[in-house]
Amino acid sequence: MASRYDRAITVFSPDGHLFQVEYAQEAVKKGSTAVGIRGTNIVVLGVEKKSVAKLQDERTVRKICALDDHVCMAFAGIVDNFAGLTADARVVINRARVECQSHKLTVEDPVTVEYITRFIATLKQKYTQSNGRRPFGISALIVGFDDDGIPRLYQTDPSGTYHAWKANAIGRSAKTVREFLEKNYTEEAISNDSEAIKLAIKALLEVVQSAGKNIELAIIRRDQPLKMFSAKEIELQVTEIEKEKEEAEKKKSKKST
Amino acid sequence: MALQDVCKWQVPDTQGLSPHLPEAGGWAVPRGCDPQTFLQIYGPRLAHGTTTLAFRFRHGVIAAADTRSSCGSYVACPASRKVIPVHRHLLGTTSGTSADCVTWYRVLQRELRLRELREGQLPSVAGTAKLLSTMMSRYRGLDLCVATALCGWDHSGPALFYVYSDGTCLQGDIFSVGSGSPYAYGVLDRSYHYDMTIQEAYTLARCAVAHATHRDAYSGGSVDLFHVQESGWEYVSRSDAYMLYMELQKAPGLEQEREPEPEPEPEREPEREQEQEAEVSQVRPGPATPQDAAGGGELFVEPEEVTAEDDGITVKTEMI
Numbered sequence: 267m268a269s270r271y272d273r274a275i276t277v278f279s280p281d282g283h284l285f286q287v288e289y290a291q292e293a294v295k296k297g298s299t300a301v302g303i304r305g306t307n308i309v310v311l312g313v314e315k316k317s318v319a320k321l322q323d324e325r326t327v328r329k330i331c332a333l334d335d336h337v338c339m340a341f342a343g344i345v346d347n348f349a350g351l352t353a354d355a356r357v358v359i360n361r362a363r364v365e366c367q368s369h370k371l372t373v374e375d376p377v378t379v380e381y382i383t384r385f386i387a388t389l390k391q392k393y394t395q396s397n398g399r400r401p402f403g404i405s406a407l408i409v410g411f412d413d414d415g416i417p418r419l420y421q422t423d424p425s426g427t428y429h430a431w432k433a434n435a436i437g438r439s440a441k442t443v444r445e446f447l448e449k450n451y452t453e454e455a456i457s458n459d460s461e462a463i464k465l466a467i468k469a470l471l472e473v474v475q476s477a478g479k480n481i482e483l484a485i486i487r488r489d490q491p492l493k494m495f496s497a498k499e500i501e502l503q504v505t506e507i508e509k510e511k512e513e514a515e516k517k518k519s520k521k522s523t
Numbered sequence: 524m525a526l527q528d529v530c531k532w533q534v535p536d537t538q539g540l541s542p543h544l545p546e547a548g549g550w551a552v553p554r555g556c557d558p559q560t561f562l563q564i565y566g567p568r569l570a571h572g573t574t575t576l577a578f579r580f581r582h583g584v585i586a587a588a589d590t591r592s593s594c595g596s597y598v599a600c601p602a603s604r605k606v607i608p609v610h611r612h613l614l615g616t617t618s619g620t621s622a623d624c625v626t627w628y629r630v631l632q633r634e635l636r637l638r639e640l641r642e643g644q645l646p647s648v649a650g651t652a653k654l655l656s657t658m659m660s661r662y663r664g665l666d667l668c669v670a671t672a673l674c675g676w677d678h679s680g681p682a683l684f685y686v687y688s689d690g691t692c693l694q695g696d697i698f699s700v701g702s703g704s705p706y707a708y709g710v711l712d713r714s715y716h717y718d719m720t721i722q723e724a725y726t727l728a729r730c731a732v733a734h735a736t737h738r739d740a741y742s743g744g745s746v747d748l749f750h751v752q753e754s755g756w757e758y759v760s761r762s763d764a765y766m767l768y769m770e771l772q773k774a775p776g777l778e779q780e781r782e783p784e785p786e787p788e789p790e791r792e793p794e795r796e797q798e799q800e801a802e803v804s805q806v807r808p809g810p811a812t813p814q815d816a817a818g819g820g821e822l823f824v825e826p827e828e829v830t831a832e833d834d835g836i837t838v839k840t841e842m843i
Contacts, residue, residue: 372657374649381642413678 276394276401286401287394290424293403297342297352299437300329301447301469302407304419305462309409311340312466313482314437314474330484331359332492334366337379337410338484339386342437354402362386379410383420383428391426401425405436411488433465439473446472459487467503572741574703574732575605575616576711577672579681579696580719583752584674586616587728589703589736589764590744601744610635610645611755613675618700619668619688627669631655648675652684652692660690672698674751681751703735703742710734721750725759730771736764 276286298314313329329352332338339362341355365385369377377385386406394401405423412418421436422428433451435443446469456462463485474480481504483495495503575588588605591598607615607628615631617624634654639645646654652673659667669688676682685693685700697715699707710731719727729746736742746767748759 372650372653373646374653375647 275397275399284394284425287425290401290403291405294342294405294424294436295438295440297404297437298329299435299439299443299470299473300340300342300407301433301435301443301466302340302409302419302421302431303433303447303451303456303462303466303469304409304417304431305456305459307417307488308459308462309411309417309419309486310462310466311338311407311409311484312470313340313342314470315480315482317480328482330482330494333359333362333382333408334376334410335491336376336412336486337366337382337408338486338492339406339408340484341404341406342440352404355404355406358386358389358402358404358406361389376413378412379408379418379420380412380430383408383422387422387426387428389426390422390424394424394426407434407436410486415488417486417488433469435469442473443469459485463503464507467500468507471504471507572739573605573618573701574699574707574735574739574742575618575672575701576697576699576704576707576728576731577616577674577683578698578711578715578724578728579674579683580715580717580724581681582719582721582724583676583750584614584681584683585724585728586614586672586674586749586751587732588616588747589732589742590747590761591736591742592621593741596740598743603744604747606747606749608756609651609673609675612645612677612751613648613651613673614749614751614756616672616674616700618670623667623669623688624671627655627659628671630658634658645677647677647679648673648682648684649677649679649694651675652686652694656686656690656692659686659688663689670700672700674749676751676753676755699731701742703732703739706735706738707731725750729760729762729767733764733767733771737768 276284279285298316300311300313302312303310311330315329330338330340339359341352341358362382362385366377366382369375369381386408390402393399401424403424405421408418408420408422410418419431419434420428421431421434433447435447447465450465450468454461455465463483466483467481470481479497481500483500483503485493485495487493572593573589573591575586577584577586579585586606590600590602590605592600592603603621605617607617607625609615609628609632613635615624615628617628631651631654635645635651645651655671655673659669667688669686671686673684673686674682683695683698685691685695685698696717697708697711699711711727714723714727714730725748728748732742732746736744736746743764745761745763747761750757750759
């Protein structure tokens with residue numbers, strides 16, 4: 267019936283909550299973890315890759331996407347269906363990609379990271395205030411460099427708000443990862459590109475089982491396009507991290523003896 | 524949205540242009556006529572005839588223009604302003620129909636201000652030129668005549684774009700627009716180079732306009748000179764064209780940096796009334812002007828885009 271279809275889904279509760287939006291945020295907490303780090307000259311995105319079924323082609327499960335040459339995003343949210351990329355995210359990514367090119371056409375300049383984040387956030391907010399629609403069930407981490415060479419990291423959530431972060435995590439166990447980052451995000455940790463990458467991997471290793479194979483990593487360096495790490499490169503980084511850990515432990519035990 | 528399909532209600536587009544602009548093609552003309560032919564035969568004879576020039580160099584962008592507004596053989600205003608400030612770092616030289624130029628510049632100012640508020644910074648000069656040309660191209664075929672050079676300074680340094688009302692938008696180092704532009708180009712092409720000093724640039728601009736006013740009947744009055752730098756635009760001088768030309772004839776060559784009597788006027792706010800008149804009411808066809816067989820149309824605007832980056836496209840949408 268027309269009247270039932272037209273009723274808004276996201277309405278206020280008596281005590282001022284938008285329950286649909288809050289339920290969407292719960293859905294986000296079920297998604298796989300994603301972590302973003304803003305270094306001095308580099309931005310890093312790392313995502314936990316859920317193990318795929320035996321017969322599934324691994325390459326079709328991609329959670330880090332380029333929006334333009336200088337901007338990319340990772341997302342966490344609604345159930346990873348094994349058919350491929352999460353459906354809600356796909357819609358948002360598509361609209362964002364079109365907007366990036368549209369902006370270039372009309373304004374003759376590439377988008378700033380803040381602009382495209384604001385666009386995505388506005389899009390999400392529209393869906394919390396339309397009848398017949400539900401909010402998007404994803405949070406996104408958007409990273410990139412602006413024309414002025416400054417690195418940026420933004421996070422959006424299903425309600426349509428966005429904030430800038432130095433480092434953040436979304437999805438399952440986001441709290442644990444964020445606490446790890448708060449302890450370990452220091453000026454020296456991010457001053458070096460490889461240190462920043464290691465920090466991202468270390469943060470993910472806190473919550474990911476059997477590391478290496480279950481991590482997807484991407485970086486953007488200033489004035490360079492997005493670079494996805496291959497499984498081998500990630501393995502290399504993980505082995506290095508484990509070596510460093512061992513050496514640190516050896517030193518500790520030496521001191522104590 | 525669910526309702527959209529039922530009620531055909533459109534979400535208002537806040538990202539696009541404000542809706543106050545009149546709909547293109549909405550002219551009330553007698554049945555059987557198309558607007559363009561109608562205007563060509565019965566439309567008002569609008570004012571043309573000018574010399575404006577702009578060039579970019581290391582220290583910014585120079586914009587210069589004469590000040591004569593003519594309508595046929597009648598000088599409607601000997602002291603008009605043909606260089607319009609858009610914002611702190613952008614000027615536009617105007618040629619074509621004065622009324623059209625002034626109106627479109629006001630629309631452009633409003634659109635830029637809105638974008639500045641939304642995005643936190645003004646669009647680049649390239650974006651502004653794109654915006655102006657797309658706004659005007661909606662009215663293509665309706666006798667709009669605006670030939671303008673946007674001179675500005677943005678994050679990429681000095682920037683110069685030529686925009687014409689049929690939608691042409693070109694980037695270049697030197698542009699001269701108007702009936703006196705061939706004469707100005709001759710002088711400019713002789714002595715222009717990117718690494719000029721500021722004084723050399725001022726002299727070159729004044730010389731070019733002065734020579735054009737000497738030979739072109741529809742240019743004259745005074746020579747306005749503007750300079751856009753990193754810190755913003757500056758109204759350098761207004762000098763009488765005849766005096767300027769006489770001074771130049773005495774001087775041995777362009778290397779002489781003697782400044783003719785400049786009459787610097789205080790900088791005016793962009794909101795001040797323009798001195799240009801809208802000569803729409805003058806319906807007299809200019810007797811000394813060649814008109815094409817169809818009954819005349821745009822007469823003296825020859826937008827020339829002879830620049831280093833020009834790859835041979837000539838825009839001559841009006842026949843003379």
